[in-house]
Amino acid sequence: MKLYLIILLSLLIGCSPKINKDPEASDQNQKWNSILDLFNSYNKSNQFYSISKALESYPTNNTDEAWLKLQLRLTVTSYLRNNKEYDELLNEYESRVATNDTILNTIHKNVVSDSLAINKIVESAKDHQVVMLNENHFYPSHRILATDLLVKLRAIGYTYLALETLAETQDSLLNLEGAYPTLETGYYTREQNYGNLLRQAKKLGYKFVAYENIDKTKDREIGEAENLFNKTIAIDPDAKVFVIAGISHILEEPTSDGKKWMATVFKEKYGIDPLTISQTQLSIYRKTLPGKYNLVEKSNFNDHGLNSVDFHILNNMEYPSYWDSTFNYKNKYKENVQIALFYSSELKTDSDFQKAIPYFTALIEKEENVTLPFNKDDEIYLVVYDEKGKVVEDQTINENRSMNYANLQSQYPRILKNNKRFLILIVKTIKVRL
Template sequence: MRAIYLICSFVFFVGCKPILNDNQKELCFSEKKENPHAFANTIFKESEYNYLKPLNCLLLNEDYYREIDAIDFYYQTLLTFSSFANDSLVYFDTYSKRFKSERKNNQYKFDTLKIIDGKIFIINKAKNERVIMFNEQHYRTNQRFFLKSLLQDFKELGYNYLALEAADNTNFRENYILNHEEGFYLNEPNFANLVAEALKLGFKIKSYESNISCVESKNCYNFRDSIQALNLNKILKDDKEAKIIVLAGGSHIYEKSSRNKNMAQYFRELTGINPFTVDQISLVDNCTNNNSFYYQANSNFDIKSPSVILTEDDSIYEYDNRVDLSLIYPLNNQQNWMFEDKSVVEIKLKKQYNRLVFQVFNRKNSQKIPVFNKVLYSTDSTLKLYLEQGEYFYVVKDENDKIFIKKNFKIHH
């Protein structure tokens, strides 16, 4: 990138901060600068959805958000936008800053426990359910990938709705081509791929987020979750044959709470249906996780893919009594499960690109959201892409949409 170079410090993670010239700095300012998410999202839209630009502008303003005591919100926003662009160096550096903790040394016994593949277990369990709820951390994109891998099996079991907290559009239809206005998180490639796959399989996509402003309620969290439950209940009222997969953020699927009542609790009260709830956010590798149970379980069972821990009588091990199932993910260096049933193509880069974004698009439709993103560093000379068979093209470009290379390619079995 012209006039941009990097200051990188190599400690445990690599921290990289772009240095921008005065003209580029002007492009980063926004009237909503006090709110880091609004600041970055405004830039994202004004740049016509360039994935690198809001990320660079956030990095430039870290000191500002520390000064106004908004650093945690800033880190959360930076995690989100680095996950959108798939900038692994910024992502892990930000994670280490936001979640500083020391790992506890509690010791656990696993001699009466065992594991089973999570996909096999969940699909078998879903045979006798009508509503199954998953949660996610909005910056953990592999959790969307896992849900996508279940869709074909869910469809064969008669599930016909995918309900999304994150979607804004309520009029998804067959052969619908996603654009950038369907919902903020649907701009992340794995989320867009999830929706595209669901539409291809014939699922009806429903948004259940509350679109009513909380004005008079004393507890806006409860208000929001109650409206979410009402919207999900409407799906059941409108279609007596509905079987629903729900994807929510964080605690909304918790069936017990100490203070705020959650969507899943309201839903059960409204419908009389006890949803099967799958937590994906507790037993994950986050590089600063103080959850010794997670690391000891991975070491003991050598977990290779999202799995379920069972007791010796084949009951689900109760890690968290707020949900029916706590899915355990493998360590970050054991992500090969994401490449199953995929074709691979190797892309060799003829030049070194430092902090440019590599994007893959499907040539057969006009979807504007990439199917794959990656921020390139000078060490990236060869990329392995694991994608569905089809016709694609890739581009390498900078934050001002200057294209350095564009090339068509095919993937076939």
């Protein structure tokens, strides 16, 4: 019987179609005009480890280029969980930010945390038509707060989710029945927490709005404010809108140099006072607090910049688990790899993972054992990339797979994907006869 199985597998190897599953990675040896060009060459890629290695090796010629390189590397490494490089880069970035003892003392005297912080936001949101939450693009925890607020805001009537990062026309595509995010959806939405935020919003019935300014003849902040209003309240006067924006766009007051950011323009032009929540201005102090979400109201500060938003959140949230089951995986390769998990329901063809957003992705060190999440009712597709972006392993995972099938997957992943039903039947037959 064992000989029969070996012969069967040999035949399948010979007759299986040759499918090139390796995404078209950017040539790391190509001469780029700038590190930003290199970064943008990967803007439709989920090979985050490969991007990270390419950025790491790119030379810089001055302090400005080095500063940009640090931020770009932070952005990409933040897309991968279990990433020591991200932790090191973030420490380097935050070490450059000065702290203030007066501000620190004010925070500790007036902070409310976790459920009290969330409840404060929700209660205040009841009295507003628009809630604006900002994020720093290389702090994944900022998307987790947004995700946690989705259900609670939906329960009090918020039905629009406006996202600065959405690409042009992608809101219309996401609003279609059965739609899901892809690498085309937006600039930062390929990060796993952002992708999961979009999936959750879709389940809750939010209507997506892209409001980034695409009119090059118009000031960006004015264009954003106009798009936000025209796509929501202008056509639905009773609309309640949850807005996610980059760092300073939610400032409600002009800066000291007179600049008016999007929220200022929106408030002045349309007479609508948004509830604004900043996760960025006091982020450097977050580790001094034990709570996951820590809120301080603007009224506690005597500072124009800090008074330009309603609430400050100091976000210490770790990665949550939205899944009901796990499975174990060991990196059997002699190098670090990126593991990416996709929902099979979002993959219509054999190569669709190349344009999909993983619901989970992490850096796995050589010979490391890890526990990976999935839902029992979902079939998922596992892909392993090496540092060049080459697929070195792929397999389908579901709750009902037998140990025999799992063992075979690790040896013949691509064969099994193309011949799954037939091999399951053979394995079950062998188990019975043995």
